[in-house]
Amino acid sequence: MPRFIITGNYTSAAMKGMIANPSDREASTRPLVEAAGAKLESYFLTSGDNDFMMVVEGPDSADIVPALMVAGASGTVSNLKTIRAYTSAEFTAAQKKAGQLASHFKPAG
Numbered sequence: 001m002p003r004f005i006i007t008g009n010y011t012s013a014a015m016k017g018m019i020a021n022p023s024d025r026e027a028s029t030r031p032l033v034e035a036a037g038a039k040l041e042s043y044f045l046t047s048g049d050n051d052f053m054m055v056v057e058g059p060d061s062a063d064i065v066p067a068l069m070v071a072g073a074s075g076t077v078s079n080l081k082t083i084r085a086y087t088s089a090e091f092t093a094a095q096k097k098a099g100q101l102a103s104h105f106k107p108a109g
Helices: 012-020 025-035 061-073 088-104
Strands: 003-010 039-045 052-057 077-085
Touching (some): 003 012, 003 061, 025 061
Antiparallel strands (some): 003 052, 039 052
């Protein structure tokens, strides 16, 4: 099943709420991910450009986007980004397929 890496930031309203009422954000996020038909594999709080990163396994990104819409609409997260992650085996298969397709392409020039 495809995996997706989701990153984002907490808003100032979320930060105020977490200071006033500390909570396990992974435990709070898991039910939304599962309701979307996906599985939350891991959840990390991060430093740098993003405040959190999740690895989610789901049938398709179309199943995950509605959950992200709900989270975004809450006003507590922003800058949500989703990228498809590939295992080494999946990428090896893609390389092999590219080799088969290469003869069907004529580059410009």
